[in-house]
Amino acid sequence: MTDNLDAVRAHYRASGLTERLKTALAALGPEGQRLMPEQLAGLDQFHTRGLAATAELAGLAGIGPETIVLDVGSGLGGPARFLAATHGCRVTGVDLSEPFVEAAHYLTERMGLGEQVTFEGASALALPFDDSHFDVVLLQHVAMNITERGRLYDEIRRVLKPGGRFATYDVVLNGGDPHYPVPWARSPAESFLLTAAETLARIEQAGFETLVWQDDTEAAKAWFSQLRASGPPPLLNLGLVMGPDFAGVAANLGRNLGEGRLGILTAVFEAIPGKA
Numbered sequence: 001m002t003d004n005l006d007a008v009r010a011h012y013r014a015s016g017l018t019e020r021l022k023t024a025l026a027a028l029g030p031e032g033q034r035l036m037p038e039q040l041a042g043l044d045q046f047h048t049r050g051l052a053a054t055a056e057l058a059g060l061a062g063i064g065p066e067t068i069v070l071d072v073g074s075g076l077g078g079p080a081r082f083l084a085a086t087h088g089c090r091v092t093g094v095d096l097s098e099p100f101v102e103a104a105h106y107l108t109e110r111m112g113l114g115e116q117v118t119f120e121g122a123s124a125l126a127l128p129f130d131d132s133h134f135d136v137v138l139l140q141h142v143a144m145n146i147t148e149r150g151r152l153y154d155e156i157r158r159v160l161k162p163g164g165r166f167a168t169y170d171v172v173l174n175g176g177d178p179h180y181p182v183p184w185a186r187s188p189a190e191s192f193l194l195t196a197a198e199t200l201a202r203i204e205q206a207g208f209e210t211l212v213w214q215d216d217t218e219a220a221k222a223w224f225s226q227l228r229a230s231g232p233p234p235l236l237n238l239g240l241v242m243g244p245d246f247a248g249v250a251a252n253l254g255r256n257l258g259e260g261r262l263g264i265l266t267a268v269f270e271a272i273p274g275k276a
Helices: 002-011 017-028 037-044 050-061 078-087 098-110 149-159 196-205 217-229 246-258
Strands: 068-072 090-095 117-121 134-140 160-173 208-215 262-271
Touching: 017 098, 037 050, 037 078, 050 078, 050 134, 050 160, 050 262, 068 078, 078 090, 078 098, 078 117, 090 098, 098 117, 134 149, 149 160, 149 196, 160 196, 196 208, 196 262, 217 246, 217 262, 246 262
Parallel strands: 068 090, 068 134, 090 117, 134 160
Antiparallel strands: 160 262, 208 262
């Protein structure tokens, strides 16, 4: 497990990330100017379909003002801040990458959401929270980096209250080997994909009942087509985070979806009482 975690951590190392963000954000105004989630959507929504996908998943999970949310693999914190700003909930994010956590804190303060949103550096396989603590757990484009899926879903079930909801939006294996590099892995060494059926089996084994199950592959393919047609990316984009070749890497994901090698799964589950 240690070797896998080290490889994944290295993939998201992003040295000097916060300083790069400060420089790039100067284009939006002075340091003290409050930012809005939509201004950073091209930068801090590190998953297919971006902000729209986060908004849809929040709706499916039933997130409201009183909901206590955990975002596992929170990245730069974009989904966590969007949920807090639009739904009024409290959100905690955890991520394996220390530069991502540092940058998430900085961006959250720039948005004035420090009272609602917090972040911690931690592994998804050892969440630093008490049992039955959260109402909802989100997992967006994270599981592909985790080989111990049973342990991942067991940990999510542990920190959820009985009857709480687990909402996942992830890449699944569809047919054939993917083309690399992809956004979460430069090579197969950091990529641990399962099929949708295998994912469902692992999650149900952890003590969950399925509430929502939908294949969003076609929506993702349409999103990639729209990106290609729209021309150059905006000034604030994930290339600032993952390097100047990220556009080509992301295009490989679109290619894999188009060739039927990969798919996109959206699902919401309920934690079955007594089965933790």
